[in-house]
Amino acid sequence: MRKPLIAGNWKMNGSAELIEAFGQAFAEDGFSSSAEILIHPPFPYLEAARRAFSGTCIEIGAQTLNPLHSGARTGEVSGQMLREFGVEYVLVGHSERRQLYQEGDEQVYDRALAALSVGIKPILCVGETLEERDGGQTEAVVLRQVGHVMARLEPEQRRRVAIAYEPVWAIGTGRTATPDQAQAVMASIRRYQAQFDRELADELRLLYGGSMNASNASELLAQEDIDGGLIGGASLKVDDFKAICQSAG
Ligand code: PGA
Numbered sequence: 001m002r003k004p005l006i007a008g009n010w011k012m013n014g015s016a017e018l019i020e021a022f023g024q025a026f027a028e029d030g031f032s033s034s035a036e037i038l039i040h041p042p043f044p045y046l047e048a049a050r051r052a053f054s055g056t057c058i059e060i061g062a063q064t065l066n067p068l069h070s071g072a073r074t075g076e077v078s079g080q081m082l083r084e085f086g087v088e089y090v091l092v093g094h095s096e097r098r099q100l101y102q103e104g105d106e107q108v109y110d111r112a113l114a115a116l117s118v119g120i121k122p123i124l125c126v127g128e129t130l131e132e133r134d135g136g137q138t139e140a141v142v143l144r145q146v147g148h149v150m151a152r153l154e155p156e157q158r159r160r161v162a163i164a165y166e167p168v169w170a171i172g173t174g175r176t177a178t179p180d181q182a183q184a185v186m187a188s189i190r191r192y193q194a195q196f197d198r199e200l201a202d203e204l205r206l207l208y209g210g211s212m213n214a215s216n217a218s219e220l221l222a223q224e225d226i227d228g229g230l231i232g233g234a235s236l237k238v239d240d241f242k243a244i245c246q247s248a249g
Contacts, residue, residue: 170210
């Protein structure tokens, strides 16, 4: 039985005030969800998040990390530093990082490895552009992105990775993949994993991301191979994010 994972990716949004609001809202009596719940705030809010979320069910994720432990990398943050702030998960391969910061499959692998080496669980983001979908390339692109990381990890490392399928054309556009479209890709990721590790394929948590919101979450999360969500815009609104967490059961 896979425990659902609902992760809020704030990107370069939010404020110290919003962190407080989430801490208070999730500390209220009456909130319950069977999901594991994460917020990925921008780096400067990590310490405030650690304080505000302690005593709630929210765990802390980061949005990226540098593959090195330390060194002359102005502006960058290492996994070791994130670990000191109680970070449990980190996003790697988000399409905004791939597109705007030219992070290719190899850099995504390096980041996943760096996270695992300090005990942080990577959420590997994969997904096709609209052009790739229209060209019938969806499965090839997604499985290449998955394989480039997963096939090279040790079995013990693979077990600590979750995969987020986020079609690029659905991110921040208000255009969600249909439950059938999302399920089809998730099923192919699981089948791919099963080829070399059946047990892992059964345990692997697959999240859908791309304009998931309080209205469409239930239907997406009801799909057999969708075990959670990676939520951008709707994770900045306390009530919407709570509703999505509750849709997970
Ligand atoms: P969105 O973003 O929910 O705003 O589409 C999802 C993501 O980029 O992780």
